[in-house]
Amino acid sequence: MDATIEVRGVRKRYGRTTAVDDLSFTVRAGQVTGFVGPNGAGKSTTLRVILGLDAPDEGTALVGGRPYRTLRTPLLHVGALLDANAVHPGRRARDHLLWMAQSNGLPSGRIDEVLELVGLTSAARRRAGGLSLGMLQRLGIAGAVLGDAPMLLFDEPVNGLDPDGIRWIRGFLRSMAAEGRAVLVSSHLMSELEDTADHLVVIGRGRLIADTSVRDLVASASKDQIQVRTPGRSEAMTLLANAGATVTAGDRETLTVSGLPAERVVALLGERGLPVLEVTQHRASLEEAYMELTRDALEYEAVALEES
């Protein structure tokens, strides 16, 4: 089975609200795909459709080329964490994993392996009601990897984790992708996915906003901005502005310039004899890139509303 998750033209309504509207994207093996959008954008709905829990009104979702509901031992194909609190508080952590393992015919030895993997071995015999949210997240992740599945889905797995836990889960997600698995991680905060995701699927109000690699997204947001450090700052500002660039003053000796390529900026300043101490390509943060994307989306929504 190929480890690819495909969402094709999925539309899902609840009553009169459209939660997901004609959404298509692909989650590829060997990558961490970030699934980003504000709260209520339709991320969880999409994950439920992929897992065969909610039936889409239109479109299909396939895991490894098959609808989820046709899998006889789904945990061996797809591991998922939807809600870390979805555990009976009276049940021991290990027993929660035990019934899951039994339902898919997995050996109970696998339970100890995944408990070890998520660092819950010492809490295995504690009841779920007495676990912290961070520990519940780890228990949920243990359930997701129980079947050693080639496809993994995590809905907001960072919630409730302490800084140590956040660092741990980032490393964990990267290692899962490095083993060749398709990993889909949803989050409403783009910053959580910085340094973790290779690919991004951004949605807003149920619609696809961007389906792009992280590198391309940051590059497009950074556009042609460059930062220049020069002692003759005011003179340089006038010069560059006259040459048609947009210039803003930064700290002390720095200027942020856009509208002119870096070579032209250096040439202009050199002609005038102004010393250039440093020229750097400005790199937008993922968050900035995301804000820019969603701003466009919101403007689009506003225009669409006026037109309708």
Add this chain to the structure above:
Amino acid sequence: MRRDGFGRLVLAEWTKLRTVPRWMTVLAGLVGVTALFALIDTSDQGGDVSEGESLQDADFTDDFHFVHQPLTGDGNIVARVVSQENSHEWAKAGLIVKERLEPGAPYAAVLVTPEHGVRMQWDFGEDVAGSENGEAPRWLRLTRSGDVVTGYESADGTDWQEVGEVDLEDLPSTVEVGLFVASPLAVEIERQYGNNSLSEIPTPGEAMFDNVRVALDRGSPAPGDGEWNDYDTSVEPDLGGSTESDGVFTVRGSGDIAENVRPFDDDLVERSLTGAGVGMLAVVALGALFITAEFKRGMIRTTFAACPGRGRVLAAKAIVLGGAAFSAGLAAAVASFLVSMRTLRTAERAPGTPELSLANPTVLRALVGTAVLFALVAVFSLAVATIVRHTAVAIPLVILPLLIPSIESGGLPLSVANWLVRLTPAAGLAVQQTITRYDTAIAPLVGLGVMAAYAAVALGVATLLLRRRDA
């Protein structure tokens, strides 16, 4: 056994059930509470003779007036029932062969009734219908040939139809034959909330016979034969008697020759299972929680992600829950029975009455039936909870139909109350009955069937909705 397919699901659901300590406590607790109820309910009955008496009653009643003479060897008796008072729909007037003049002695009778036509009856309960509208006047004939007694009826005394034939094993050579009249007790019930005032009133049966002939197949009557004698076991001596003039016999009698239905007796086995009602509430709660606990926390999504076949998941849950409820129910029923029988059972029993022990099939039916009832109630509750998805809605929805008939019916006429029981899941409680009473609404196994039908329909609807709805 390979753990794949459905077996895996059942195992997983069993793990879910056994790993929540509170649920296991409920199961163990219901056994204890049910038995405790039985103990409390029956402890004040110790040494109460009236409670014990019901066990000493015979299984039959043999109350009637008999105008008889001995018959030695094969022969027959013929008579015409000229008229019969409609003292009771089941009043009896006809011919009878009785082994000897003693209550409970084997007999065979052919008779007319005011509302149920001609019947042939024997062995206190065996009953064969003759012509439906064969009321008096009617010709009747009873022949004895060895151990076999055959009953006939006729409209005119020449054209005879056989009604029935019975082999009364080891019939002695000389038996008593003759005319008899009986008329059962009328039951009067006055119902008020919390109080049933019951009375049994004797009814005066009376019938006239003519053309009475007793004939031997061979040989002539011995001296003394042909003399008619009276034998009376009427419930009230005043109501029994006979006169004869010009070959017309007028016979009066009151009572019945029948299986003893003991309409007012306490059903001791059912009584010992009073606490089962409390245990059943626990089963209802457990059945609902087994699925609503998953709905409440979204754990149902983990379940369906692990096992996408939703109907199979529900079936596995029903099997695990039903099995657990059956086991707890059986333990509770047996414990209750043993605890309360210590006080309810009296040392002496009348000959012929069954001993109330675990070896008695009727007792076993009540106890195992209670366990099956627990399983059905649990599955019913699971199904209803799957449909409504909320514990607080599901539990009253299941409990009310189980309890309302027993709470409300005291203020309703008996016929209405009985229909209420027959049509609701409460019918399942009938499986605890071991005797038939005046207020018996439905036969034990039929009642259990009604409960099973409710559980099956609810489970079907639940499966349909579970498949169709988003999780």
